[in-house]
Amino acid sequence: MFKHIKSDLPASIVVFLVALPLCLGIALASGAPLFSGVISGIIGGVMVGALSGSSLGVSGPAAGLAVIILNGITDLGGFDIILVAIMLAGIIQVIMGYAKAGAIANYFPSSVIHGMLAGIGILIFLKQLPHAVGYDAVPEGDEAFLQPDHQNTFSEISNMFSYISPGIVIITAISLFILILWQSKFIQKNKIAALLPGPLLAVVAGITLNFAFANSTTLAVSAEHLVALPVSSSTSSFWSNFTLPNFAALGQVEVYTTAIIIAVIASIETLLCVEASDKIDPDKRITPKNRELKAQGIGNIIAGLIGGLPVTQVIVRSSANQQAGGKSKLSTIFHGLLLLISVIAIPTLLNQIPLATLAAILLIVGFKLAKPALFKEMYGQGMGQFIPFFVTVVSILLTDLLTGILLGLLVAIIVIIINNFRTPYVLQVKNENNQKKYRLVLSEDVSFLNKASILKILDRIPKGEEIEIDTRQTRFMHYDVNEIIENFIEKAAELDIKVKTISLEHAINKKNIQKVN
Template sequence: MTLKHVNKDFSAGLAVFLVTLPLCLGIALASGAPLFSGLLAGIVGGIVVALLSGSEVSVSGPAAGLTVIVFDSIQRLGSYPNFLTAVVLAGVIQFLLGWLKAGRLSSFVPSGVIRGMLVAIGIVIILKQIPHALGWDADYEGEFEFTQADQRNTFSEILEALNHPHPGAIVISVVCLGLIVWWDYSERKEIQFFKTVPGGVMAVLVGVLLNQVFKTGLPELSLKESSHLVRVPMIRDWAEAKAAFNFPALEILANPQVYLSAFTLAVVGSIESLLSLEAADKLDPQRRISSQNRELKAQGIGNVVSGLIGGLPLTLVAIRTSVNIYSGGQTRLSSFIHGLLMLLAVILIPQWLNFIPLACLAALLISVGYRLAKFEIFQKMYREGPDQFIPFIVTVLGIVFTDLLVGLTIGLIVGIVYIIYTNNLSAISVGRDKETVLIWFKKDVSFLNKAHLKEVLAALKPGDYVFVDGVRAQFIDHDIFTTLEEFQADAPLRGIQVEFKGITRRKISNRKNNAILQKTIISQ
């Protein structure tokens, strides 16, 4: 961590802090956990994980993707202290996964799926913040699922918000969004003041000021209800401070369910963290490459600390990371500052934080969502071809219409299937010149290529002369070899002449004498 970019990192950390605060509270509420547990997880994610992480721009904290798992685990284990034991164990498992270098598995995720995840997150941010911008805040801040707990979905919630608009919230969100757009435009014009002071922070300050003006002169426009404002739990004395912390219950270790919950949290949290890390590296303007294994260890230690003091499980979070990057964050110092600000604000000025309207935070998040989901990204992915666009668009639709983890799973499955499909088609090439047919293996062929090969062989006609070239294939699977062997035997009956070159069952290299042991049908 360096102080070279302290000005940019501080302003970015401040912007992330303002956005993170209501998200932490909302996720805790949705998880059925104490509200303060969300704040504790956010503080640990900012201070502890930021110091240990290998990523310079990522931000960790409680994640919406774990809310269902957390809620079910608390119910299954019987109490929140029992659940905290599972969080600590999950952290230990994550650390071991990092030590075993399991982080490299994220490298096998197709880039189209990662890009689709980023765009989908941007779309979901915009859709989920529209009700807050309109002043209809029936659901918690940070919700990500398409089907909501109140039996509505993302789109029906927007329609409901349009039927119950709050004029004051609309004014605040429109003014703040306009301010952010103008600020970004002025920053691109290289005006130093706008490059130094973050537009997101100014939008929040303007939102607070507008609401206070409404309270004084236009009370019908002011946002008074707690559902329209940030609501940080107040700690007024030592008794309330002690009550804010929960600690793991060791007696639950005798219950096998705690280990199942710990394993589930560790695996799901690790997957979300690793994929978000890949996304963060793609968003990083400096294109720095982060260590996946170091990140797993950092997340593991963070979860151990969070569980020990009563916090929710945490992951690397793409939304907060995006806010950090687009607010100008340069190093891990910005994430550390956001965690430190959360700690100080909760202790010293919680009553001030409760003046912040959710409408101005909605404007900030909508601007981030737009940057993640620009139409130009869809055009770029389309131009890159079906092998990139299909997994990309499936991931986008999957996340928007389900949730992050389910959508990613759908996108990953489609991406892998599409890669296997295109790889199979490209492994075998066919050329025809009148009755002469050339079939050549451009790379290794396995049983996955068998269906395509059989189609090619079935399409041959009587009188064809077929030359099959397998020189470029270092490995030919037994199923492929058997198919060709059967074809060679049946070819005379079909009036087809066949010649093979380099078609072998397998090739084994001996370093000492460089001999090649092979079973050959016909070799030239």
């Protein structure tokens, strides 16, 4: 487990820096206590990280469930009641794991997964631009297109030009300079400099500049542009941040309905992120999906018991982990421990970190996820891959993560159906002695979706001609297609059409059939 500690420890620091504001922002967007987001970050890192089989996946509170929690708190009557639903959702996920529901992940098309990565990358980039200039109207980590203040992703970017803060722009620029410089070959060739994590240096620079600008009327960074971690003045006030579930709510039917919704959405998001995390893994390791569902379920049971938000695997933190050089799940566990240590030991210092520095880190993460080379690669794979990919990207930008992926899946299915209509066979036509000879070669899989096209082509064979039906490549033929061919063979005698078959065993004994070995 400690084999790659030299890589995992620096990566865990990067993930911790990315996760901290996201945990707080998602809690804010969920209408829950701010500390609940940190609790889930700790659980997702330490508990889920230890139980999961994912090497790079990082778990924590997810923005995709923020609306569910926000509405649940209002509809069910309090945060302590929604905690019961979260705990029940965890139990459902454990059951799903033992029922091997993780196999669902095997049916996500690669084009949609790549589209998810690119879409999230662009979304991260766009969402961080307001923070990079000092306009923080959108909660950190909010991934939805439409915002609670009736703004959207693009209108927020438009509005930010009226709220540019010179001090924050300077912090963003210097942070980006450090991050880009530390990824250059010049620094990486220097063994001593390469040991220092660029994001950590950017954070140190951000804190230093924040203190330096404190007395300036034009450059000072206001509190709303800094990390806002809850600070406990005593041990008792620290423990008061934990909320216990109201088990009396077990008698409410609505609690079980909410639990099912949380379990289904959390599981789908987790499985999608697992697929995405595996795709960006340089070592191409495969995460055991059912084990992941069990780990997430146990994490949500604990979150519900001690006052946390629902936990899922999340692609932003997972991709940050991979890009920071994480090699094993030790980096995930360390990031959870860093969250725990930070809220206990140094919350005041962490509250001096400018959101602009964290935005700079996420701008780099977003750009790497949505590199132009990825779009070029997907386009080179043909329209069958590019269209679902592109639709997924655009849908995520204009709706939210889950809706975007579902739309991408729908388009991928439509493309598959269209391809089935177009490619069930190859028809060859030859002229011999002023007579046309037709040869119909069926593909490897011929489903019921191919009925219409095959029926259409057989109906076009003229009277008195000859056709050869070759099924040597066919491994599966739906009964409906089989029936169409049999009916054509029987009808062919009346139309004076000579039929030859290759490997069509059910047609061998027909009167007008010539078997070809």
